[in-house]
Every structure is written in C-alpha cells, then in structure tokens.
Amino acid sequence: MTQSFIDFLAASPSAFHAAANVAERLEDTGFSRSVSLDDDAHAPGGHYIERDGAVVAWWVPEGAHPRFRVVGSHTDSPGFMAKPDPDVVREGCRQVAVEVYGGPILASWFDRDLTFAGRVVTADRTEHLVNTGPVARVPNLAIHLYRGDVPEIDRQVHTQPILGVDRPLLELAAASAGVDAGDIVAHELVTADAQRGKVLGDLLSAGRLDNLTSVWASLEALLAAKDDAEDILVLAAFNHEEVGSASTAGAGGPLLERVLTRVASGFGDPAAIIADSIQVSADAAHAVHPNYPGKHDPTHHPLLNRGPVLKINANQRYASNAATEAEWIIACRAAGVPVQTFVGNNAVPCGSTIGPISSTRLGLPTVDVGVPLLSMHSARELCGVDDMDYFARALTAFYAGAR
Known part of the structure; x- marks a missing residue:
C-alpha cells in the first residue's frame, strides 16, 4: 500500500493531476463518467464527475438505502502559482514570476528541485495536463551575506524560482503538453517538489501529504467497500481548500450539493435524505512535534503511527459533534484501528x-478526521507508514456502515 501511495503522489503534482488520476482509477474499476447529472444519476453502479481539479464519485448499490455516506477531502496543496505573464529575467537569470498559493512554509521551498504542474488551455478550448519535471529552484542566500539564523523572506522579492534552462516557462509547459507555445491562451501552473516520496523506516517523507493522504485513502476505501455497501457511497475530492474553498470546484461551491440532490431525488425528498446522511471530512491532522510539545494541548497528544486523528474544536473550526464522533469511533473499532483525538491549545x-x-x-x-503529520504545509511533509493503512481501513469500515 505504501508504494501504491508513493506512486499516486508522484503522478499527482497538481490538483488537476490528482483528480485525473482518481478518475482514471474509477474508470478502470467500472465507474462511468457523468457529464450532465441526467436521470440515470441514481441508477445502480458507479458514477463520477471530474471538474476543475475536483472529482465527485458515487456508488449506488442494488436496493440502496436512501442514505449517503460521504468522504470529503481536497486535491490542492500550498505552494506557488505562476502568474499570467511568468517570464522574468534578472541579473542574467531566467526566472518565473509566481504568486503564493495558500499558506506554505516559505523557507521549506528553498533549495529544492521544483516542477511546474497543472493545466494549460489552448485556443481550441482544449485542456492539457502539464508536468515539466525538475526545471527550477529557489536558491537560498549564502549565510555569509546575512546575520541571524534565518534571513528575512519577502514574499514578492525572494520567492521567485530560477529556471535551469534558457527557455520561458510556457515553452516548457507546451513541450510537456505536446502543443505549440503560441497556442496556449491560459494556464494554471503550480510548483511541486520533484523528489519522489521516500520511506524512512516507519515514516514517509513526501510533498503534498496534505491532503493527498485523504484523497488516496478515500479512493482505496470506496473501491474496497462498494460491493458490500447498503448505503450510497460518495467520494468528494475538492479543489481550492487551501485558499478558502470558495470556488465552483471547492467545498463552498455547488458540486457536491448538485450530486447529492440529483441522486437523492430518485429515492425521495433530497433534503430529508441528506439530513439523515453523514460525512467524514478527511484532512491532515497535527501530530505532536517533539521539539515543540508546548504548542499542543497538554492532554491530547496525537502521535505518528498510532492511528487516525479525530479533530474537535468547540468554536466550530471542525464540524465534529458527539453524534458524528461516535460514528467515527465505532468505525475505527470495527476496523481494529486505534483512534486518537486532537484538540487545540x-x-x-x-x-x-x-x-x-x-x-x-x-x-x-x-x-473531521485525518492522518497525523509533522511539517504540515512544508514543501515536504512527514507521516507514519502505519497510519496510511489504518486510515484506509477505518474509512472502509465507515463506508460499510460499521455497527
């Protein structure tokens, strides 16, 4: 399972790639693409929609109970996005003008081999996936030129990557997509650490663990649980969570609502069916940092390789409540998976x-639940190998309606 997940990470350097890879796996296992959410949306079998870096899939069993079991996650990660006119030359170096996307740990992106990945749209309105491979780097300032432990980072001035080839970014993107650079009329290209994930004993070091841990585990769980399901199973992997979810492909948009409403209408009153359903919001959780334990609640210490984390917040930063928490704990017990709890300091x-x-x-x-991480929002994060297995098993039990 670990190698399968590492392969998924390597093939998913952007939200668009992650959604496309989920869609491809769904197709390979018998799901059919839905274009218009027509009258067959509630028909038995597997269906999915892929749109703008998001994917929603649903499985309707024969004789399905009119109840949804949803696992929601997100495909995007913090980093940098190329600006519309990205080509910059300064001091003899070809650079890429970028905008900070989300809340990355800026210092972690320095001195890493970076790929630019995402999509370009050509003049015929066709979308093409792009992954340039390692072509860029944000170099650190030599320690001799500043004093102190960390140089000050200006988000505008100091984060612009240097390209290692004397070609503009859009030429590199065009070559990756197999199109002419002059045909590209728009693009969404983000940075990603080009190094593959690595197993370090019982730990996994990789980029984009937040939140491809959840996307991958929910897909594995959906495919494992579907043949014995009684409820309607839904996977919702949204884009743009790292920037607030307020987009047509984000959790604040209409995509999941349209799917649930359309499917539910084949069974009865959509509002009543949705209210009687349940969702797992699957997103990375904070493991206790051994060098900074004081940043965590003194009585709730999630640890690596000790199981998925149930996330609770009295001020509704997480959506968990006693009834839904119980559902998760019961699913973990049924799967033989330990469960931990996160509450903020x-x-x-x-x-x-x-x-x-x-x-x-x-x-x-x-x-709200998730795999515990260290270095969350770094260019390269850290999780426990066992926790990935635990999480997939727990989500499978949730989908199966564990009692």
Whole structure:
C-alpha cells in the first residue's frame, strides 16, 4: 500500500493531476463518467464527475438505502502559482514570476528541485495536463551575506524560482503538453517538489501529504467497500481548500450539493435524505512535534503511527459533534484501528477544513478526521507508514456502515 501511495503522489503534482488520476482509477474499476447529472444519476453502479481539479464519485448499490455516506477531502496543496505573464529575467537569470498559493512554509521551498504542474488551455478550448519535471529552484542566500539564523523572506522579492534552462516557462509547459507555445491562451501552473516520496523506516517523507493522504485513502476505501455497501457511497475530492474553498470546484461551491440532490431525488425528498446522511471530512491532522510539545494541548497528544486523528474544536473550526464522533469511533473499532483525538491549545490558533463549509451548506452531519503529520504545509511533509493503512481501513469500515 505504501508504494501504491508513493506512486499516486508522484503522478499527482497538481490538483488537476490528482483528480485525473482518481478518475482514471474509477474508470478502470467500472465507474462511468457523468457529464450532465441526467436521470440515470441514481441508477445502480458507479458514477463520477471530474471538474476543475475536483472529482465527485458515487456508488449506488442494488436496493440502496436512501442514505449517503460521504468522504470529503481536497486535491490542492500550498505552494506557488505562476502568474499570467511568468517570464522574468534578472541579473542574467531566467526566472518565473509566481504568486503564493495558500499558506506554505516559505523557507521549506528553498533549495529544492521544483516542477511546474497543472493545466494549460489552448485556443481550441482544449485542456492539457502539464508536468515539466525538475526545471527550477529557489536558491537560498549564502549565510555569509546575512546575520541571524534565518534571513528575512519577502514574499514578492525572494520567492521567485530560477529556471535551469534558457527557455520561458510556457515553452516548457507546451513541450510537456505536446502543443505549440503560441497556442496556449491560459494556464494554471503550480510548483511541486520533484523528489519522489521516500520511506524512512516507519515514516514517509513526501510533498503534498496534505491532503493527498485523504484523497488516496478515500479512493482505496470506496473501491474496497462498494460491493458490500447498503448505503450510497460518495467520494468528494475538492479543489481550492487551501485558499478558502470558495470556488465552483471547492467545498463552498455547488458540486457536491448538485450530486447529492440529483441522486437523492430518485429515492425521495433530497433534503430529508441528506439530513439523515453523514460525512467524514478527511484532512491532515497535527501530530505532536517533539521539539515543540508546548504548542499542543497538554492532554491530547496525537502521535505518528498510532492511528487516525479525530479533530474537535468547540468554536466550530471542525464540524465534529458527539453524534458524528461516535460514528467515527465505532468505525475505527470495527476496523481494529486505534483512534486518537486532537484538540487545540487555547493559546494557539486553530486551522479549519472543508468540514464546517460543506456541513453548513448542505445540512450534512460531519466529523473531521485525518492522518497525523509533522511539517504540515512544508514543501515536504512527514507521516507514519502505519497510519496510511489504518486510515484506509477505518474509512472502509465507515463506508460499510460499521455497527
């Protein structure tokens, strides 16, 4: 399973690649693409929609119970996005003008071999996936030229990557896509660490663990649980979570609502069916950092390789409540998987997820969970090998309606 996940990471340097890879796997296992959410949306079998770096898939069993079991995650990760006119030359170096995407740990992106990946749209309105391979680097300033442990990083001035070849980025993107550079009329290209994931004993070091850990585990769980399912199973992997989810492909957009409403209409009142359903919001969780334990709640210490983390916040930064928490704990017990709990330190800000967004929009009871990580939002993050197996098993039990 670990090697399968590493392969998935390597093939998914952008949200668009991740969604396309999920779609390809669904096709290979008998799911059919839905273009218009027509009257067959509630027909038995597997269906999916892929759109703008997001993918929603659903499995309708024969004689399905009119109830959804949803696992929501996201395909995007923090980093840098190429600006519309990305070609810059300074001090004899060809560079790429980039905009900060989300909340990356800026210093972690320096001195790494970077690929640019995403999509380009040509004049015939065709979309093409792009992965340039390692072509760029953001070099650090030599220590002799500053004083202190870390040089100050100006987000505009100091984060522009240097290209290692004397060709503009869009020429490299065109070569990757197999099109002429002059035919590209628009692009969405993000940076990704070009190094493959590596197993370090019982740990996994890789980029984009937040949140491809959840995308991959939810896909594995859906495929493992579908043949014995009684409820309608849904995988929702959204784009743009790292920048607030407010897009047509994000959790704040209409995509999941349209799917659930359309499918539910074949069984009864959509609002009532959705209210009686349940969602797991699957997103990376914070493991306790051994060098900074004071940043964590003193009585809740999620650890690597000790199981998936149930995330709770009294101020609704997570959507978990007692009823949905119980559902998750029961699923973990049925799968023989240990479960941990994260609660924030009162003196430390708390992040959020798609959970409160989609739960509020849809009236869908939700629990927030995830694989514990160190170095979250770094160019290269760290998780436990065992936790990936635990998470896939727990999500499979959730989909199966564990009792």
